Amino acid sequence: xxxxxxxxxxxxxxxxxxxxxxxxxxxxxxxxxxxxxxxxxxxxxxxxxxxxxxxxxxxxxxxxxxxxxxxxxxxxxxxxxxxxxxxxxxxxxxxxxxxxxxxxxxxxxxxxxx
Amino acid sequence: xxxxxxxxxxxxxxxxxxxxxxxxxxxxxxxxxxxxxxxxxxxxxxxxxxxxxxxxxxxxxxxxxxxxxxxxxxxxxxxxxxxxxxxxxxxxxxxxxxxxxxxxxxxxxxxxxx
Numbered sequence: 001x002x003x004x005x006x007x008x009x010x011x012x013x014x015x016x017x018x019x020x021x022x023x024x025x026x027x028x029x030x031x032x033x034x035x036x037x038x039x040x041x042x043x044x045x046x047x048x049x050x051x052x053x054x055x056x057x058x059x060x061x062x063x064x065x066x067x068x069x070x071x072x073x074x075x076x077x078x079x080x081x082x083x084x085x086x087x088x089x090x091x092x093x094x095x096x097x098x099x100x101x102x103x104x105x106x107x108x109x110x111x112x113x114x
Numbered sequence: 115x116x117x118x119x120x121x122x123x124x125x126x127x128x129x130x131x132x133x134x135x136x137x138x139x140x141x142x143x144x145x146x147x148x149x150x151x152x153x154x155x156x157x158x159x160x161x162x163x164x165x166x167x168x169x170x171x172x173x174x175x176x177x178x179x180x181x182x183x184x185x186x187x188x189x190x191x192x193x194x195x196x197x198x199x200x201x202x203x204x205x206x207x208x209x210x211x212x213x214x215x216x217x218x219x220x221x222x223x224x225x226x227x228x
Binding site for chain 2: 043045090100106
């Protein structure tokens with residue numbers, strides 16, 4: 001089955017620790033995105049990538065980093081510089097990067113700070 | 115920057131009745147796309163319906179339809195014959211013609227009463 005997978009489902013971070021959230025898709029989509037969702041809020045864009053080896057900052061990129069070495073994979077690292085990382089993180093992809101392309105979402109990862 | 119506003123934090127409807135969720139947006143772009151996503155308790159984001167701004171005809175998907183008023187920058191979602199499975203958070207989202215991500219509203223929690 002084609003789709004987007006995110007792992008782990010739950011992730012715990014200690015103070016000062018970097019953690020990496022995985023996002024993999026087998027839809028052969030060129031574009032991938034990371035969003036953050038806080039309670040009672042909509043999603044906010046962290047980073048996006050239109051093509052392999054290229055990515056751009058979204059609205060709330062501070063404290064996060066990404067890589068796009070393979071078309072299928074777009075991991076997100078939450079660094080120690082992110083002071084309030086507790087949130088639900090959603091990865092999405094679309095076949096292309098133009099505005100009309102629908103974004104499809106993975107099941108999400110909940111990150112909690114110990 | 116574009117903004118999306120959902121003025122109804124929560125709506126309640128009896129099963130089999132019709133409900134309309136409101137969404138307004140602010141943009142200076144002429145080329146853009148609008149979406150409604152559903153987020154059930156599983157937190158998976160599911161596309162409900164999409165509308166291209168250049169199309170005058172309102173989009174329809176089975177029991178779901180939109181009322182797109184471009185001049186008023188309004189994009190409401192009508193759900194007919196509401197079913198228990200429709201209970202979820204509903205998010206309105208905007209995307210310009212460029213290459214960045216979606217801008218989301220804060221969501222409306224839809225309750226279906228049996």
